[in-house]
Amino acid sequence: MNLPDKASISAAHDRIKSYIHHTPVMTSASIDDMVGGSILFKCENFQKVGAFKSRGAMNAILKLTPEQRSQGVATHSSGNHAQALARAAKILGVASYIVMPRTAPEIKKRGVRAYGGQIFECEPTLEARESTLADVIKKTGAVEIHPFNNYDVMEGQATCAKELFEETAPLDFILAPVGGGGLLSGTALATKYFSPRTVVIAGEPAGSDDTYRSLKSGKIEPAQSNTIADGLLTTLGTKTFPVIHDLVKEVIVVSDEEIVSAMRIIWERMKIIVEPSCAVPFAAVLKEKSRFAGKRTGIILSGGNVDLERAAKLFTGS
């Protein structure tokens, strides 16, 4: 596995194309009015399993050798990567072993099982997840597919921005949310190779602003987990940090209130469902509107997997 380059991202796109959705790019006149500029939303909330994670997981499994595939794949994840990996594995007839904290929502466990994934429950700590995953790999011989600290996963995520660049006129900015950095590093690489004049900006929740701090300090800083954007609680990886450090010049940090407000605007004006983590880059644009006025800005809407009862509580503040 090597750092993705122009040719390898294009090859990844060809490789995964028939297994994923080519998601639509949506716009809203009322949101454009609000910002005073043109906002193009790349709707990965409509992607398979409801999130961009399908791209990276699919690419990573397709790149395994037949021998590796016969051993199965494994990961620890409580979120969208778990379902994406189980789905990709099922399509190719590969076994998948997913380590999940026992506290993960039942709906996510059901999603993994529906794709034939075998779940191993553990205590909800990073230590327990890692040791359980190590045990599973030892027992099964499965190949680990890390949710983000994996170049093949990064390469798959890069295809999302590539698609956006291919179907729009040149963009001044592109924004993605950042958690572990798989989507952001992939987006930054795709921008470098397919739209080099576009400026990449990350949106990050204030309650887990480790990327903001890491870019300042020049080393990986640990994430906190004090935000409703539950897909963005992870710390950058050793493979994602250097790419982000080189190619992403700025992180705009937003509060939970700003995230809920942005999420609500997307639901109400665009009539689409996005999860809190997904609303973070748009919250960043709204926070610093004047910079995006008169510009063309692409925003990757990362996913739409949110429990409706939970969303209702966020909107009503209860």
Place this chain on the structure above:
Amino acid sequence: MNLPDKASISAAHDRIKSYIHHTPVMTSASIDDMVGGSILFKCENFQKVGAFKSRGAMNAILKLTPEQRSQGVATHSSGNHAQALARAAKILGVASYIVMPRTAPEIKKRGVRAYGGQIFECEPTLEARESTLADVIKKTGAVEIHPFNNYDVMEGQATCAKELFEETAPLDFILAPVGGGGLLSGTALATKYFSPRTVVIAGEPAGSDDTYRSLKSGKIEPAQSNTIADGLLTTLGTKTFPVIHDLVKEVIVVSDEEIVSAMRIIWERMKIIVEPSCAVPFAAVLKEKSRFAGKRTGIILSGGNVDLERAAKLFTGS
């Protein structure tokens, strides 16, 4: 104004094209699995003002003479037609006078005002609406654009099914919800002219099943208003009933529980927001699944204007 025919529907489509969205057709593998057939959703929830009503209102105003336009347009509506008419009028620099019950939600009044519509409030009865509208027309000389009992409006609504037929392989069924019958009659006429082998079925809430009863009795039966599908409380009109009587062979009636359940599936699986009235035809398909298994079925998703707090209450049953 005449009953729309093939040429007039095509002309209407050309007339309104640049003022409306060509809305996407969406599919969902998990919904197809659920039904055992292919379901194609025509997403008018993404239409201008969030509903198909933009088509009919735009067509009706565009067909007015310069003299008529100079008098302004008027209607009574508490719903999507009010905003659609105000928007269409604003685009063409025409005055719009909208009679609304004083109990209409503030958000809908704001929507009308944002498009420059002048609101006349009245008591929330049909009688008060009609007499207030008559007064307004007497005073202003405005042309009435009825929400559905108007051939130009019907012709505009017909363009929605026309678009769907144009971009999909032949459909076995097409379903639309029915309130006053503007969308359903337009859909039935478009089907007759552009896809005559497709069977048109209406979805209707049990708490306002006047179309079901009207087709049985052969005359217009009054609507009740005992359903959450608040866009479908109106009685058929003298222009819509004959078309529906001739061309729509069946109405599938669904309960409010079935509507909420269908609405929830659309939100969760498709990640799009639809209002209760809009979920009615899909509820009808789910209710009689076996008939749609192995078939290709188009469903017109009529609109996405739902208050998020209200939706939350529907989903949580509170």
